[in-house]
Amino acid sequence: xxxxxxxxxxxxxxxxxxxxxxxxxxxxxxxxxxxxxxxxxxxxxxxxxxxxxxxxxxxxxxxxxxxxxxxxxxxxxxxxxxxxxxxxxxxxxxxxxxxxxxxxxxxxxxxxxxxxxxxxxxxxxxxxxxxxxxxxxxxxxxxxxxxxxxxxxxxxxxxxxxxxxxxxxxxxxxxxxxxxxxxxxxxxxxxxxxxxxxxxxxxxxxxxxxxxxxxxxxxxxxxxxxxxxxxxxxxxxxxxxxxxxxxxxxxxxxxxxxxxxxxxxxxxxxxxxxxxxxxxxxxxxxxxxxxxxxxxxxxxxxxxxxxxxxxxxxxxxxxxxxxxxxxxxxxxxxxxxxxxxxxxxxxxxxxxxxxxxxxxxxxxxxxxxxxxxxxxxxxxxxxxxxxxxxxxxxxxxxxxxxxxxxxxxxxxxxxxxxxxxxxxxxxxxxxxxxxxxxxxxxxxxxxxxxxxxxxxxxxxxxxxxxxxxxxxxxxxxxxxxxxxxxxxxxxxxxxxxxxxxxxxxxxxxxxxxxxxxxxxxxxxxxxxxxxxxxxxxxxxxxxxxxxxxxxxxxxxxxxxxxxxxxxxxxxxxxxxxxxxxxxxxxxxxxxxxxxxxxxxxxxxxxxxxxxxxxxxxxxxxxxxxxxxxxxxxxxxxxxxxxxxxxxxxxxxxxxxxxxxxxxxxxxxxxxxxx
Amino acid sequence: xxxxxxxxxxxxxxxxxxxxxxxxxxxxxxxxxxxxxxxxxxxxxxxxxxxxxxxxxxxxxxxxxxxxxxxxxxxxxxxxxxxxxxxxxxxxxxxxxxxxxxxxxxxxxxx
Numbered sequence: 054x055x056x057x058x059x060x061x062x063x064x065x066x067x068x069x070x071x072x073x074x075x076x077x078x079x080x081x082x083x084x085x086x087x088x089x090x091x092x093x094x095x096x097x098x099x100x101x102x103x104x105x106x107x108x109x110x111x112x113x114x115x116x117x118x119x120x121x122x123x124x125x126x127x128x129x130x131x132x133x134x135x136x137x138x139x140x141x142x143x144x145x146x147x148x149x150x151x152x153x154x155x156x157x158x159x160x161x162x163x164x165x166x167x168x169x170x171x172x173x174x175x176x177x178x179x180x181x182x183x184x185x186x187x188x189x190x191x192x193x194x195x196x197x198x199x200x201x202x203x204x205x206x207x208x209x210x211x212x213x214x215x216x217x218x219x220x221x222x223x224x225x226x227x228x229x230x231x232x233x234x235x236x237x238x239x240x241x242x243x244x245x246x247x248x249x250x251x252x253x254x255x256x257x258x259x260x261x262x263x264x265x266x267x268x269x270x271x272x273x274x275x276x277x278x279x280x281x282x283x284x285x286x287x288x289x290x291x292x293x294x295x296x297x298x299x300x301x302x303x304x305x306x307x308x309x310x311x312x313x314x315x316x317x318x319x320x321x322x323x324x325x326x327x328x329x330x331x332x333x334x335x336x337x338x339x340x341x342x343x344x345x346x347x348x349x350x351x352x353x354x355x356x357x358x359x360x361x362x363x364x365x366x367x368x369x370x371x372x373x374x375x376x377x378x379x380x381x382x383x384x385x386x387x388x389x390x391x392x393x394x395x396x397x398x399x400x401x402x403x404x405x406x407x408x409x410x411x412x413x414x415x416x417x418x419x420x421x422x423x424x425x426x427x428x429x430x431x432x433x434x435x436x437x438x439x440x441x442x443x444x445x446x447x448x449x450x451x452x453x454x455x456x457x458x459x460x461x462x463x464x465x466x467x468x469x470x471x472x473x474x475x476x477x478x479x480x481x482x483x484x485x486x487x488x489x490x491x492x493x494x495x496x497x498x499x500x501x502x503x504x505x506x507x508x509x510x511x512x513x514x515x516x517x518x519x520x521x522x523x524x525x526x527x528x529x530x531x532x533x534x535x536x537x538x539x540x541x542x543x544x545x546x547x548x549x550x551x552x553x554x555x556x557x558x559x560x561x562x563x564x565x566x567x568x569x570x571x572x573x574x575x576x577x578x579x580x581x582x583x584x585x586x587x588x589x590x591x592x593x594x595x596x597x598x599x600x601x602x603x604x605x606x607x608x609x610x611x612x613x614x615x616x617x618x619x620x621x622x623x624x625x626x627x628x629x630x631x632x633x634x635x636x637x638x639x640x641x642x643x644x645x646x647x648x649x650x651x652x653x654x655x656x657x658x659x660x661x662x663x664x665x666x667x668x669x670x671x672x673x674x675x676x677x678x679x680x681x682x683x684x685x686x687x688x689x690x691x692x693x694x695x696x697x698x699x700x701x702x703x704x705x706x707x708x709x710x711x712x713x714x715x716x717x718x719x720x721x722x723x724x725x726x727x
Numbered sequence: 728x729x730x731x732x733x734x735x736x737x738x739x740x741x742x743x744x745x746x747x748x749x750x751x752x753x754x755x756x757x758x759x760x761x762x763x764x765x766x767x768x769x770x771x772x773x774x775x776x777x778x779x780x781x782x783x784x785x786x787x788x789x790x791x792x793x794x795x796x797x798x799x800x801x802x803x804x805x806x807x808x809x810x811x812x813x814x815x816x817x818x819x820x821x822x823x824x825x826x827x828x829x830x831x832x833x834x835x836x837x838x
Contacts, residue, residue, distance in 0.1 A: 119753075119756045119757055120752075120753075120756035122749075122752050122753075122756060124749055124752075124753045124756075150783070151782070151783055151784045153783065154757075154758050154781075154782045154783070154784050157756065269752075271752070272748070272749065307751070307752060307755070308744070308755065308760070308761065311752075311755035311756065311760050312760050312761055312762075315758060315760045315763070319782075331783065337785070338768070341768070341769070341778070341785075345769055345771070345778065347769065347770060347771075347772055348772070350771070350772055351772050439787075443771050443775070443776055443778065443787045444771055444772060444775070446771060446775050446776050446787075446789070447771060447773045447774065447775035447776075448773070450775075450789075456775075456776070480753075549750045549753070549788075549791065549792050550776055550787065550788065550789040550792070551750075551753055551754060551757060551786065551787070551788055551792060552786065552787050553757070553784060553786055553787075554778060554785040554787055555785075556785075
């Protein structure tokens, strides 16, 4: 073992959801990945690097998975990596408090024939609960070293690193589980059949594992192998072997394999763990008695949501005011400066109103976003998010959604992009699609500047009510769309709701901070890039062709706006409105920037310009349109990425546009009659 | 009987998980295999999902999934000699997690 011939090793970090994988990964690499306490925080594999004793170690944090038969897209990422990329070592992070359940995955990992190092995580909690774990015996029984760790405090990390290097250089020879005589015979036969397959000229050579999966009837592995082999007789042969095994055992192979792995896990658990207080209700049970109470559970949930939204907008209003004041002051200074060097008025309006005003108008919402995401981070890290999904599943189910759709929807009130990404925790593709399709209707914070601007001009004394009506409309549209789509496009199917409710944890401040900042930062970045570029583009279109009166009838902006004017006329908007909505595709905040650049330039103050552009009714219809149609270019991109389909992406955009047009027109036309 | 027919606070031992495909595989991966003891913890409001405890972890299932799980009711598993828990109202009904995985017989018991 002394000869460290490998100077570079690859270590995959696998483990059950909530086992603390990401905090172990962060401690190993010094990276700051987001750690949460609800299943599915890591939805994509994340790569980090470190060095130990002169060996370069590449670490891959895989999404949490309960088994190697993937059930959701994020689990598939983990399975495919382990199977086809074949890291040098698998570090399986095990929640020491739920050792028995966690060992089930270990049982499957052993079959992959890759050296295993177990990170026995959450050892601090183990000690505080007087649980004793015989670590040496555990290592012997599993066939790979177990290292006690406390991921969130970085304990046991250097131990782990040295074990990785040892394991990578060891001659690993695991003792596979025995599935009983008939099944073992079947596995050997299947292994022989598939070893002729071209798969094995590729990277994958875990024949026994694949054979066992085929015997259990794992549909994905079947698909994979049968496609690779391209021989239909193979399917029939394997089914014949399975039938024989099942009829002789009297039980289906799938159940026997699962029983055997759980039995293995259970046996090791009882051999190595002494838990004197395991029959006592845990603190999690006691908290759940209150938070999941049959009568009070939902009211408590409602109160928590109310407090979050109240804090987001009430407390957020103070720093928002300061930011607004800062940009006003800054704009003033720059204005004086530009005046003194004799800058053209049109360019001044670009810099002052377009860029400073546009970026400022977005950053004003940063406090709200930070507060909302801060609370979401606390809910996630504490373990309450899964409870929320449990509580609202019935309500969501009636709307055609899934309990887990709730988490993306809450995120959607902040920003649609992370919300769409969060749908990966939904296992069923139809549930995912449906949730993704309604998320654009959830009122993201980027739309707020538009509503604030317009209601400030047209409904100064009822601005709060107007804002509330927008939220209400957003929820109504989302719910109705979900119901309609569910009954029209995805009828009949009710997908399972099998979810772990993780033990409650006190959120670690560092984790909450990282998580909040990550999501808020993408918002800031958007303000700094897309909004800025959008403002400049609008300004250019208003100033071209050369020599034209800025934003006048002959400008390119007017020509484009005029082209779309007939469409927006039905809800009382003019060409300024048309071009603002057109650019609103890029990001909703640009609507404000566009209006500012186009109608608020030069001698006319913005408010007068806007007051001339709309009536209160058409302003409201314009707000409705803004609320309903596609939030931004980034949303379209993330929908394309997550659905993997242009068809659904285009459907989503068209759905938003047509509903926005119908509703805005209805508001305007019906309102005109009154 | 199936898991839905157990009342809150009652224990059941799984005799069979019916159904097919990924749902059944997932239930079994999560530990719902023959011989496992389930404790029914609570129901969500409005006849929503149920919460169960197996092997010391909490899971929630909809009633559709719960009907796939056939159980026989068992008494609260015997306390296995470790610190007996006294008093504490209805919490006292929560028993130890009794492990039945059939492979465990291949390991000798230390105690």
